[in-house]
Amino acid sequence: MSNDSTFYDRGAEAIISLKNGMIEKERIRKRYRIEQIDDRIRRERTRAEVRITAAARQLGIPTPIIYDIDDFTIIMQFIDGVPLREIITPQLSYRVGELIGRLHSGGIVHGDLTTSNMLLQSLSSSKQKQKVGKIYLIDFGLSYFSNEIESFGVDIHVLFQTYISTHADAFTLIEHFSTGYKRTFNDAKAVLKRVSEIEKRGRYT
Ligand SMILES: Nc1ncnc2c1ncn2[C@@H]1O[C@H](COP(=O)(O)OP(=O)(O)OP(=O)(O)O)[C@@H](O)[C@H]1O
Numbered sequence: 001m002s003n004d005s006t007f008y009d010r011g012a013e014a015i016i017s018l019k020n021g022m023i024e025k026e027r028i029r030k031r032y033r034i035e036q037i038d039d040r041i042r043r044e045r046t047r048a049e050v051r052i053t054a055a056a057r058q059l060g061i062p063t064p065i066i067y068d069i070d071d072f073t074i075i076m077q078f079i080d081g082v083p084l085r086e087i088i089t090p091q092l093s094y095r096v097g098e099l100i101g102r103l104h105s106g107g108i109v110h111g112d113l114t115t116s117n118m119l120l121q122s123l124s125s126s127k128q129k130q131k132v133g134k135i136y137l138i139d140f141g142l143s144y145f146s147n148e149i150e151s152f153g154v155d156i157h158v159l160f161q162t163y164i165s166t167h168a169d170a171f172t173l174i175e176h177f178s179t180g181y182k183r184t185f186n187d188a189k190a191v192l193k194r195v196s197e198i199e200k201r202g203r204y205t
């Protein structure tokens, strides 16, 4: 097997490389943090990401398969896809709602729900005729287990803020998301009500 490694992307906390057809995500040092604290944070986020990426997958949510883990590095499946940030539509937002409804039903809070952390899988032309690509969730480093309405509300609040700041017609995207979310999550109404309350808190404090 060849042993080539090419730079793929750089996130806020990690360098992403393509190595032998797999993704390597290495959390890099933050110089502004005390070294011991920085090491601990990077180690904890790496472990949380591995644990919860796999837990979400067990709920039937598409996430990359994890192949290996080291202190600050994860080797995982490369998802050939496009970030939803570039292609979001009301129809896709409805599907995101269904997906996050299932995630929350399973007691998982993502912690960084942005349209950059959702990839629409590209399909080869032969498959394309039969079905649409799956939406993959990635970047579970800030994820945790919870069943609290407030945690779910904050999760969705972050997503809606991304909609508002980066997408025209955010209102339609939010409506479609909410319809999908209600379809797959029994507590959806209570959570969406909480999201409005969180918005008001933000505006008046
Ligand atoms: N398994 C994967 N398959 C394909 N692309 C990926 C994969 N993992 C990460 N990427 C790409 O690399 C980018 C950065 O990855 P990721 O979001 O995990 O890093 P991060 O540093 O935690 O990001 P953030 O800036 O959100 O903190 C993603 O937005 C995506 O485009």
Ligand SMILES: [Mg+2]
Residues within 6 Å of the ligand: 011, 116, 117, 139
């Ligand atoms: Mg990210």
